[in-house]
Each structure stands twice: as C-alpha cells, then as structure tokens.
Amino acid sequence: MEQILFTTKIALPGKSVSRYVVAVAASAAIAGLLFGYDTAVINGALVYLRRNFGLNSLETELVATVLLWGCVVGAALAGYTSDRFGRRAVLLAAGVLFCLSALGAAFPREIWQLLVARALGGLAIGSASLIAPLYIAEIAPAEVRGQLVTLNQLAIVTGILVAFVSNYGLAHLSHSNWRWMFGLGALPAAMLCGSLLWIPESPRWLLQRGARDRAGAVLRHISPGIEVERALAEIEHAISEESGTYRELLSRPLRRPMTLAIMLAVIQQVTGINTVLYYGSIMFAEHAGANAKQAIGMNVLVGVVNLIFTIAALFTIDRLGRRPLLLTATSGMALSLLAFAALLRWFPVGPALLLLPLLGYVSFFAFGLGSGVWVCLAEFFPNRIRGRAMSVAAVALWFSVSLVTATFLSLIKVFSAPGVFLGYSIVSAASFILIYLCLPETKGRTLEEIELSWIKKERLDRS
Secondary structure, three states: OOOHHOOOOHHHHHHHHEEHHHHHHHHHHHHHHHHHHHHHHHHHHHHHHHHHHOOOOOHHHHHHHHHHHHHHHHHHHHHHHHHOHHHHHHHHHHHHHHHHHHHHHOOOOHHHHHHHHHHHHHHHHHHHHHHHHHHHHHOOOHHHHHHHHHHHHHHHHEEEEEEHHHHHOOOOOOOOHHHHHHHHHHHHHHHHHOOOOOOOOOOHHHOOOOOHHEEEEEEEHHHHOHHHHHHHHHHHHHHOOOOOOOHHHOHHHHHEEEHHHHHHHHHHHOOOOHHHHHHHHHHHHHHHHOHHHHHHHHHHHHHHHHHHHHHHHHHHHHHHHHHHHHEEEEEHHHHHHHHHHHHHHHHOOOHHHHHHHHHHHHHHHHHOOHHHHHHHHHHOHHHHHHHHHHHHHHHHHHHHHHHHHHHHHHHHHHHHHHHHHHHHHHHHHHEEEEEHHOOOOOOOOOHHHHHHHHHHHHHHHHH
C-alpha cells in the first residue's frame, strides 16, 4: 500500500508529480505553518498584553520586535548548520525550539520571561524561514519547483490565519486569553517534529557529503522515471565547481544573484506588510474606532484574503513566471496603500470601508512578494553555497522586518498614520522599478541551469 501511495502521481496545475514528493514538501512546510502562527499571534495578544503589563509604545514595539531579533540570529546560523549537518536536522532543531517557545510564552509571570520565550521562537522562525523553502527546492522536480516551494508560503499564511482565528475565538476569555494564544503553538510544533522522522534528506546535500547511493534512491522516489545517473552527474558537476565558502558570495559570478537576493528580501519587508500582520488589531482599534474584539475579527478577514491569494500564486507561479507576479504585486500594493493613506487623511470612514484598500494591499502582497521572493531565493544559488547564500539574504530580510516593526508606532507619532502608509506606497512603487530593471526570469529551469546563467552573464559583462 505504501509503495502504491508514494509512487502514483497526482496533478498539480498543468503538471503531474509523484505523491511522495508532494507529501515530503507538505511535511517540511509545517515549519512554515509555525512561522506564520508565531509571527501573527502577537497581533491579538498585544491588545491584552498592553493592559496586563501596562506597556507603552516603546515597550510594545520591544515585545513585537524581540522575536525578530531572534529571527536574525536564527537565519544567520541556519545556513552554516544546514550545510554541515543537513537540512532535516536543522528543521528538527527548529521544531524543538518552536515547542519550547510556545510553552515558555504561555506561562510567564514577568515580561522578561515572555521576551526570552519569544526570542527562542525567533531562532526557530529564522531557521525555518531559510531551510524549509531551501529543502523543498532541493527535493522538487524543476517543472513544479515554484509550486512546491509556494506550499511553504501557503503554510505560512495558513498559520497566520489560524493565529487570527484562534485569537478571535479566545478574545472572549476574561482571564489569561493571551496565554492560550501563545500556548496553542505547541501543537503544530509537535506535528513538525513527528513529520521529520520519515522525510528524506535533500539529495543534493547527500551527494555533497558523498552519499551517492542514498541521493540516487531519493531522486528515484521524488521523480519517478528520471534518468538518475544523468541527474546525479549534473549535480556532481555543479558541486565540483563550487568552493562553498562565504567569501565565494563576493566572487564575480555570484555578485549579481546575491545582490538580487538581498534586494528582494529587503523589498518584501520594507513595503510594510508586517505592520498589518503585527499591529493590525492596535491600528484598527486606535485609528478606525473598532473595539478590541472587532479589531481582532477584522484581522481574520486579512488572514482569509492572504490565504486565498497565496493559493492563487500556487496555481500561477510556474505558469506565469516569477517576474509577472512580483511586478503585479508591487504595483498593486503601491496603489492600495495610496488609497488607504488617502482615506485615513482626507475621507474619515468607518472600519469596514477602511478595511477594503488594506485587503487589496494584502492580496497583492500574497499573490506576488509573499510567494515569489522565497521561490527566487531558493533558486538563485549553486547547491553547495545555497545554505550560506540564503542565510545572508534571510538575515537581510529579518533585519528589515525588525526595523519596520521596531519603528512603526514611533513613526506614526512623528508622521501620522496616513504619512507612514504613504511612505510605504512610495517604497512599493520604487520596488516595482527595481524588479522591472533587474530581475531575470527563472521559471522551468533546473538549479544547475540557473547557476550556469549567472556565469554566462558575468562573462558577457566582462567582455
């Protein structure tokens, strides 16, 4: 029965792929579910934490941001550790940290205890944000790689929605509701640890470590009918030409993909998405006139829209390509944020109407930047340097998240809410221009073909 289950194929949009590789990708994507839940749960919890601990704006920003500082450290360490110990081992360590963080955040008596627990969660998220898409990209056949990597983003937005829904459901509790909000995260953490007991190690990492037979066996499972020896030879050839050090990231062939990766990582965050995901409840309560439970309920709609348009990206990213999705996203985000800022400034309206442009902004982000950036980061780099390269990009991403999160409430005090969102609109428009001018298309190409394209581009630039 197991053999039949894992060797038969199922249909993805326009493609046929083995059930086994989909099951493996989905198991790894549970890390994305935890990523989404742990980052978004703070949205509803902050409303009650501010009352429970008497937090001012700076202290509120600290509670929201400490997780992200942990993410920076986790992302910085994950590249080296995944290249040395394997993708699966790092995912398992992240699962354990997720569990410890959820339980630790549920039982603090002092605010510093909550900060420590959230920092541990940040270490897990930083690692998972890097390794989950990297691992999926390395086990996925080229023709469906974009769709399978997007499963991770789908899991992230599902985790965000689960956090918003559970926050709303727990909001009616009169005592310690925020403790339950944090504590529920231990359940998917246990699921992740269990799922990692059966999935294989990345075939590219196995081949890099000299385990050729095991790598071939994994390739046969994930791509039935593949010419295994030819695929192994292509990967071996790519590995033989790679030094695999951080210094190599500054070499001529990798300067372009490294610059593009950092650019996309920063763009994904400085366009402001996490101001909505982290501070949405506070924003709706303080700037749209909603009460606490209404504000948390409005975030449920944000989570639903986020999920729907991430699914849309899953069905289109390998059909339309990466560039069209990213260009559509940044242009739509710029217009939506402009409309939101205008309503806040010149046309005072109720919470329901104010929510509409914000939902438009979230839908464009989910359709493009939310999914496309992680796919690009997982595709840009040669195998042996991929973990370290994605680590650098992920550090840039999480540093950008922490900067936005740590300054949002303070910026509103200085520039007003309409001024801040007008600024994010301008950044989104500038991002459209950068992507249009700089980003190549990578859909349907093997990771080795993408690597060769950077080498050819560098040679053309020098000639």
